[in-house]
Amino acid sequence: MSLRRVLIKLSGESLGGATGSGLDASTLERIAREVVDAANTGIGISIVIGGGNLFRGADGSLGAVGLSRVTGDHMGMLATLMNALAFRDVLEARGTPAVVLSSHPVATVVDGYSVRTSLEHLAAGRVVIHAGGTGNPLFTTDTAACLRGIETGADLVVKATKVDGVYSADPVADPDAVRFEELTYMEVIERRLGVMDLTAVTLCEEHDLPVVIFDITAAGALTKILRGAKVGTRIWSGREP
Numbered sequence: 001m002s003l004r005r006v007l008i009k010l011s012g013e014s015l016g017g018a019t020g021s022g023l024d025a026s027t028l029e030r031i032a033r034e035v036v037d038a039a040n041t042g043i044g045i046s047i048v049i050g051g052g053n054l055f056r057g058a059d060g061s062l063g064a065v066g067l068s069r070v071t072g073d074h075m076g077m078l079a080t081l082m083n084a085l086a087f088r089d090v091l092e093a094r095g096t097p098a099v100v101l102s103s104h105p106v107a108t109v110v111d112g113y114s115v116r117t118s119l120e121h122l123a124a125g126r127v128v129i130h131a132g133g134t135g136n137p138l139f140t141t142d143t144a145a146c147l148r149g150i151e152t153g154a155d156l157v158v159k160a161t162k163v164d165g166v167y168s169a170d171p172v173a174d175p176d177a178v179r180f181e182e183l184t185y186m187e188v189i190e191r192r193l194g195v196m197d198l199t200a201v202t203l204c205e206e207h208d209l210p211v212v213i214f215d216i217t218a219a220g221a222l223t224k225i226l227r228g229a230k231v232g233t234r235i236w237s238g239r240e241p
Helices: 025-039 060-064 069-093 115-123 141-151 185-190 198-206 221-226
Strands: 005-010 044-049 098-102 127-131 156-161 182-184 211-215 233-236
Touching (some): 005 025, 005 141, 025 044, 025 069, 025 221, 044 115, 044 141, 060 069, 069 098, 069 127, 098 115, 115 141, 141 156, 141 198, 182 185, 185 198, 185 233
Parallel strands (some): 005 044, 005 156, 044 127, 098 127, 156 211, 182 233
Antiparallel strands (some): 211 233
């Protein structure tokens, strides 16, 4: 499969290093170098970044004192903007032009998202970093990644994790867990594997958008995927085009 555009989903936790919290300088640099190498392949690269390293929503004690789920989700969207700004600067410091577009624009800081603007930046060779999720509460950044991928004509969504693919069970808790090389969308849903939320998987199924789940901590893994190597777990229709 020849790739023209790829959407990368980065969790906020992946930017936080070993603790998954805050922003870890060495981790930012390592992941940025992976993205720079990917951009240098000539494939159009866009990114959706989560915000869980900075804020995880209105659960636990915050919900108990009155912070609503909707307000918590809006706060989480703003956290993604902070991560996106940091990642943009790290990319540009390494010679790769990048731009942040946000579903929650802050006029003095970042432009708002539109499909047309995103496509114009991709055509100009910039990495486009999408912040603010879908712009609506109650949706995950997995759904945002699939939605932005569909809107901008991505050929593939790659979801960066700290695990080398999708397993039948938690490989840390279950030594007998089996790693899948390939799964169909329906297998992910029926097995309740939880690697992406149901809305995200359904969107990809409806638009026949394949997803690869891979380990971002493995050196060179992202570039290998873009060059056609079998890395991680591929989720797709099971039908060749």
